[in-house]
Amino acid sequence: MIDLHTHTFFSDGVLSPSELVYRSKYKGYTTIALTDHIDYSNMETVIASIIKVAKILTENYDILVLPGAELTYIPPKLIKDATDKCRKLGAEIIVVHGETVAETVPPKTNICAVEAGVDILAHPGHLSEEEAGIAAENNVKIEITSRIGHNVTNKEVAEVALKKKAKLVLNTDTHSPENLLSKELIAQVLSDAGLPSNYYDIMQKNSLEIIENKRIQ
Numbered sequence: 001m002i003d004l005h006t007h008t009f010f011s012d013g014v015l016s017p018s019e020l021v022y023r024s025k026y027k028g029y030t031t032i033a034l035t036d037h038i039d040y041s042n043m044e045t046v047i048a049s050i051i052k053v054a055k056i057l058t059e060n061y062d063i064l065v066l067p068g069a070e071l072t073y074i075p076p077k078l079i080k081d082a083t084d085k086c087r088k089l090g091a092e093i094i095v096v097h098g099e100t101v102a103e104t105v106p107p108k109t110n111i112c113a114v115e116a117g118v119d120i121l122a123h124p125g126h127l128s129e130e131e132a133g134i135a136a137e138n139n140v141k142i143e144i145t146s147r148i149g150h151n152v153t154n155k156e157v158a159e160v161a162l163k164k165k166a167k168l169v170l171n172t173d174t175h176s177p178e179n180l181l182s183k184e185l186i187a188q189v190l191s192d193a194g195l196p197s198n199y200y201d202i203m204q205k206n207s208l209e210i211i212e213n214k215r216i217q
Contacts, residue, residue: 001181002207004033004093005070005122005143005171010046011036014176017053017065025063027180031211033093035068038086040078043069047089066211068093070122076108080116092214095143098124102149114140119210120169123150127157132164141206142166146181146189147173154193167206168199 001024007013008020015023017034024032034050047069054065069091074082083094096113099105100123110128113121114135121135122143135142142161144154150173161168170189172179181189187197 001027001029001186002031002204002211003029003172003174003181004031004066004068004120004169004207004210005035005095005145006032006174007036007070008034008050010034010049011038011070012175017050018057020174021057021061021063021065023177024180025061027182029063029180031064031066031207033066033068033095035070035093035095037072037097038069038082038091039072039074040082043082043086043089047086047091051090064211066092066214068095068119070095070097071113071118072097073106074109076106076112079109079112079118083116083118093120093210094118095120095122098122098143099126100150101125101153114138120171122171122173123147123153124157125153127153127160129160129164132160132166135161136164136166140166141169141210144168144170144189144193144195144203145173146170146185147179151189151192154189158193158195167209168195168203169207169210170200170203 050067054067057065117138
């Protein structure tokens, strides 16, 4: 499993980065991104802390740990600016907290995120064809999520994304240990999203593409 959307106690997760990473390794994960919730109040401090611990854990736990950020409730017109700032601070994976139907996310978050060229648009709710088309053009990956509440539109998201040739990734949005996935849960998420079980390999390649692009840069 390559999981590029998780949370620690640096935001609203319950685990320390060390515990989350080790539990992920124990589950068979090969790569994990620590993408705590970020806005203009905490981006400097949280990203610096995550970069520090990601290096230590990668070196000691034999799992690739990537420092990232989930831009959350950022005023939509500022998403591009916040993305640029987080990247300059060293965040390798930029996720945007999309317009999930489970929360009152600011309208136009999705469109501003894909226009900004972030790495992943998370739980986008009622993804529009316009948003999916721009995501495809800008190589922004669209998330299929296992997170309860956010996952209710997975099937709709998958249909729209595939129609417009936007690439899908599978993430957990982990906040606690029970959110980490097993093979059985992965199969269930794909089935609920209307995707064949072998599509998991494609989604993992799409996640790997994000990582490889960062390494090239």
